[in-house]
Amino acid sequence: MTIDFECAGCGADFEVDVAILMEDATKLQCPNCDAKADPHSVEDLMGALDDVMASMAHLRRKFHFALNMETDDLPPPYGPADGEQEEEEVWEEEEDVEK
Numbered sequence: 001m002t003i004d005f006e007c008a009g010c011g012a013d014f015e016v017d018v019a020i021l022m023e024d025a026t027k028l029q030c031p032n033c034d035a036k037a038d039p040h041s042v043e044d045l046m047g048a049l050d051d052v053m054a055s056m057a058h059l060r061r062k063f064h065f066a067l068n069m070e071t072d073d074l075p076p077p078y079g080p081a082d083g084e085q086e087e088e089e090v091w092e093e094e095e096d097v098e099k
């Protein structure tokens with residue numbers, strides 16, 4: 001299982017295996033410009049992801065499902081990324097279509 005990243009600095013797209021990030025939070029680094037994420041934030045994310053996966057493993061006895069989680073498509077109160085507030089209306093319309 002991998003996570004797709006887009007570097008906010010240079011725009012490079014890359015993916016990192018979740019198992020690698022679980023083992024070493026410093027492995028989240030842009031292969032193009034070497035930008036790094038705060039390891040503590042990565043550790044927090046991996047800890048939360050571990051909880052999500054445990055819950056998914058439990059739920060799959062009843063339902064098989066997939067999560068599409070994107071930083072640019074987070075529900076309230078997280079909303080769009082900073083600096084993209086003007087796109088909020090568009091984002092809400094897209095949310096309605098998906099349901």
Ligand SMILES: [Zn+2]
Pocket residue numbers: 007008009010011012030031032033034035
């Ligand atoms: Zn980069």
